[in-house]
Amino acid sequence: MARQYWLFKSEPDVFSIDDLASRPEQREPWDGVRNYQARNFMRDQIKKGDLVLFYHSNCEPPGVVGIAEISGEARPDPSSWNPKSPYYDPKVKPGEARWLMVEVQFKEKFSKIVTLDTIKSDPKLKDMLVARRGNRLSITPVTEKEFQHICQLGR
DNA sequence: GCCAACGTTGGC
């Protein structure tokens, strides 16, 4: 299948693109996703080699700050079973693979943030799901055109 | 910090 493109949201206070860039090998499991639609994207569609727009949410300004690549496909998210984890889900039985995670690898940090404002006001980007009012999905598909255009704006 | 929009839960 052809490479696909995604947008991953993260709160920079919790995990920022700089955090990813400073990890050993610049890789990190994308754990803590607790939404079925986002999980299904990971389970069914997100493949090694896919490219990811790294989006900072809940901050000033919200926007796309760089690029990562999928370096590992879906596997069970162990934070589901860890009572110490902020992502602990008591409804999940030990060993039940209800929640999944993929692994991301740092690729690039943009020289400038492509802000949500920019996305909303750009005719080529305004249809992106992240620009939709009330959208809470943390993983959303992105078209190749949108991806390329964002890269142009960020570099 | 506020609060609208959304997804999930659980009583019925």
Next chain:
DNA sequence: GCCAACGTTGGC
């Protein structure tokens, strides 16, 4: 299976 109540997200 409906839907009100609740908790969370995330822009502002």
